[in-house]
Amino acid sequence: MVFFLVAFGLLLHVLFWGVGLAMLVMPRPWRRFWPVLAGPAGLALQSLVVWLGAYANLPGTNSYAGWTEVLPAALLIVALSRDGGRFGEDLARFGWIWVSMVFCLGALVLPLALAAKNVGLTTISLGSCDAADYAAGARVLMEFARPDRSGFLGLTEVVSVMSVHNFFDFWLILNHFTPSALIALNGTILHCAPHEITGLMTMVLLVTSLPLVFWMARALMGYRRGVSVWITLLYGLGPVTWYAVFHVAMGQLVAVHGIVLITWGGVALWRGRLAWRRGLMMAGVLSVGYTLVLGGYNFILVICFVPALAYAGGIAQWRGEWRRLVRWSLMMILPLVVCGAIYADRVAGMAERFMLFQQYDFGWRIPGLSPEGWLGIVADPQLSGLSGWFHVALSLAVVGLLATAFLEGAKSKRPGVFVALALSVPVLIGYGYLNLRGIQLGTNASYDAYKVLSVFYPGVLAALCFWVTLMASRFPALRLAGWALALVVTAGTLNAAYRFSVRMQRPPLMVDAELANLQKVEAMPNVASLNMLVPDMWQRLWANAFLLRKPQYFVTHTYEGRKNTPLQGEWDLNAGLIEITLPDRADYNVLSENYSIVRLDSPYYLKANLGDGWYEAERLPYQMSTLWHWTKGDATLRIDNPHDRPRRIVCELMVRSVVPRQMQVWMGGKLMRTVKVGTKLAKVRVPEVTIPPGGAILELRSNLPPAFANPKDLRPLGFAVYDLAIEVQPDSAPPEP
Numbered sequence: 001m002v003f004f005l006v007a008f009g010l011l012l013h014v015l016f017w018g019v020g021l022a023m024l025v026m027p028r029p030w031r032r033f034w035p036v037l038a039g040p041a042g043l044a045l046q047s048l049v050v051w052l053g054a055y056a057n058l059p060g061t062n063s064y065a066g067w068t069e070v071l072p073a074a075l076l077i078v079a080l081s082r083d084g085g086r087f088g089e090d091l092a093r094f095g096w097i098w099v100s101m102v103f104c105l106g107a108l109v110l111p112l113a114l115a116a117k118n119v120g121l122t123t124i125s126l127g128s129c130d131a132a133d134y135a136a137g138a139r140v141l142m143e144f145a146r147p148d149r150s151g152f153l154g155l156t157e158v159v160s161v162m163s164v165h166n167f168f169d170f171w172l173i174l175n176h177f178t179p180s181a182l183i184a185l186n187g188t189i190l191h192c193a194p195h196e197i198t199g200l201m202t203m204v205l206l207v208t209s210l211p212l213v214f215w216m217a218r219a220l221m222g223y224r225r226g227v228s229v230w231i232t233l234l235y236g237l238g239p240v241t242w243y244a245v246f247h248v249a250m251g252q253l254v255a256v257h258g259i260v261l262i263t264w265g266g267v268a269l270w271r272g273r274l275a276w277r278r279g280l281m282m283a284g285v286l287s288v289g290y291t292l293v294l295g296g297y298n299f300i301l302v303i304c305f306v307p308a309l310a311y312a313g314g315i316a317q318w319r320g321e322w323r324r325l326v327r328w329s330l331m332m333i334l335p336l337v338v339c340g341a342i343y344a345d346r347v348a349g350m351a352e353r354f355m356l357f358q359q360y361d362f363g364w365r366i367p368g369l370s371p372e373g374w375l376g377i378v379a380d381p382q383l384s385g386l387s388g389w390f391h392v393a394l395s396l397a398v399v400g401l402l403a404t405a406f407l408e409g410a411k412s413k414r415p416g417v418f419v420a421l422a423l424s425v426p427v428l429i430g431y432g433y434l435n436l437r438g439i440q441l442g443t444n445a446s447y448d449a450y451k452v453l454s455v456f457y458p459g460v461l462a463a464l465c466f467w468v469t470l471m472a473s474r475f476p477a478l479r480l481a482g483w484a485l486a487l488v489v490t491a492g493t494l495n496a497a498y499r500f501s502v503r504m505q506r507p508p509l510m511v512d513a514e515l516a517n518l519q520k521v522e523a524m525p526n527v528a529s530l531n532m533l534v535p536d537m538w539q540r541l542w543a544n545a546f547l548l549r550k551p552q553y554f555v556t557h558t559y560e561g562r563k564n565t566p567l568q569g570e571w572d573l574n575a576g577l578i579e580i581t582l583p584d585r586a587d588y589n590v591l592s593e594n595y596s597i598v599r600l601d602s603p604y605y606l607k608a609n610l611g612d613g614w615y616e617a618e619r620l621p622y623q624m625s626t627l628w629h630w631t632k633g634d635a636t637l638r639i640d641n642p643h644d645r646p647r648r649i650v651c652e653l654m655v656r657s658v659v660p661r662q663m664q665v666w667m668g669g670k671l672m673r674t675v676k677v678g679t680k681l682a683k684v685r686v687p688e689v690t691i692p693p694g695g696a697i698l699e700l701r702s703n704l705p706p707a708f709a710n711p712k713d714l715r716p717l718g719f720a721v722y723d724l725a726i727e728v729q730p731d732s733a734p735p736e737p
Helices: 002-025 028-033 035-055 061-068 070-081 087-093 095-115 130-143 167-173 177-190 194-208 210-220 225-237 239-246 250-271 276-295 298-302 306-319 322-342 344-348 350-359 388-411 416-441 445-455 457-464 466-472 476-504 513-523 537-546
Strands: 530-533 552-554 571-575 578-581 588-590 595-599 607-610 618-620 623-630 635-640 647-657 661-667 670-677 682-691 696-702 719-728
Touching (some): 002 177, 002 194, 002 276, 035 070, 035 210, 035 276, 095 210, 130 177, 130 537, 210 225, 225 476, 239 250, 250 298, 250 306, 276 344, 388 466, 416 466, 445 457, 530 537, 578 588, 661 682
Parallel strands (some): 530 552, 530 571
Antiparallel strands (some): 571 595, 661 670
């Protein structure tokens, strides 16, 4: 129940922040439709307040968020005083949209609540580690002032990115500011830590965009109310958007709000009498859109005008209205100039952001969607397409009915035809180009393609549903075909939502109790700095977010703002398979089953790493703390001994095998120990081994060849190691420090 309470609390808090502003800035011809703007206005206003708080050098939202509640309350009072008593009537006009928002948010929260019922408020992910990145930014904005350089924030050699040399400015200039700002402000008000609400805030971002989707379908495309609500539900439950939510892609969901407002504002401006007074009325809506784009995906600014420009530019070229196009462009750009002045650092950081895109192949490969996939019909939560004859038939049916609808609309001079083309064709051309580029170059350009499609998806979906106009065709066959496709699309969307829900009840990634427990290390005064020897990216990024008050050093390039450098920490944070214990309890601390810290200055200090012959870590999807590595047969373990005298160790392993076998421990070509391993998970103790100065490579060999676990797993498997505890033994005489 707590998941639903917090989720709807977040939604209501965002809407509270936006209602007054929406009522005040909605242009007069559409003033009764201000509820459309409430969500994005609340997000933009919260983002702006945190931005100003950062530049005022206030010590985080924890110090001022409560006072800022006066601002939306004052705006609401002013708006109600000018409303004329129609507030309730305006709300009731969007009754079905409010119902849709409640339904979609409940459907999104349910799998999280089921997955984390024994954990409490937390965040899950389908595979992306963005959630931890946003949470780190949220902690920065919640707890620190901009000039603060304590702990990780001022660790220049680690956090420098381009011209940014501290972790606070990294969030203001280069990274996605608005998502972290929203987590920070709402987290402070609801007394929730970033890891508790990052996932829920992402769900709220999707839900607050639903009125905008309805508005695109109703106001731009001219669909009937029922059809517009149906398209809204397709968007709110569709796989394109749920893929973003369950990868915790907050930046792109924020950008959606901004792009819809920029698109609607541009089309509405062109359609009316293009007087400067009208441009001034629309400036508030455009400013909200620009605020969200600049604060979130600032680099999207270069393409966010594409649908609106395609519409206005296309008509201008057809009619030769070039002077009108220039005036329209000025009206669109002037609010951007004002917003750009406020967010000057974000504008300045765009060039460096594009340079980073050239240096790094961000993301992963995402299957390209065919026409039925654009409408939300996919095979699984990875967005894989359908296969076989049904896939081909459905793609042809979608394209055929859409083309027929466009031809009929053109003949009847339906105004929505050109709007649909402007909203969809440029975006789909870019989407196709990026997918082809990824195939040709072997890069992750399909990730960029998906991002482009997703940020423009409200308009694309509304445009690609133009075939619904065939339901009113004078030809019975076309009416029947339109209804049939609507049923198929609805069924496909619901099926995709069900598959996502089932998958996320056992999520691949979760912030479990063990991981969250790392926060306790910040309160340990004897731990001055840390080497983050955490092999898993998800755990390493969350560990970073939980330990920002400690300097941290990384052995690998973890993420933007977390570079690999020489390991200068005073303690190692070990995670995963290997745990090291020392004779002196003051030199190490076993934090939990999978996390421990070890002091480097200890005369008994050793470092251990997996060598060759290991498969990647595996874990239970609903229990992050249970992980194991299979060996490919024989495998090695590298143990570094930085001391000038040998160190004795005893190893304890939680291990099993497909078949009973012997584990032979070799070092330097000599058999050191032999132990028996069975098919059931059991603790095996390897008697004492001496590690010479400099270190050694231990080889784990078997007396039998690798075996196969089952017909579906074709990997040759040796040992499954669940835990590897290395106990450093004391010397007979106290060692020299």
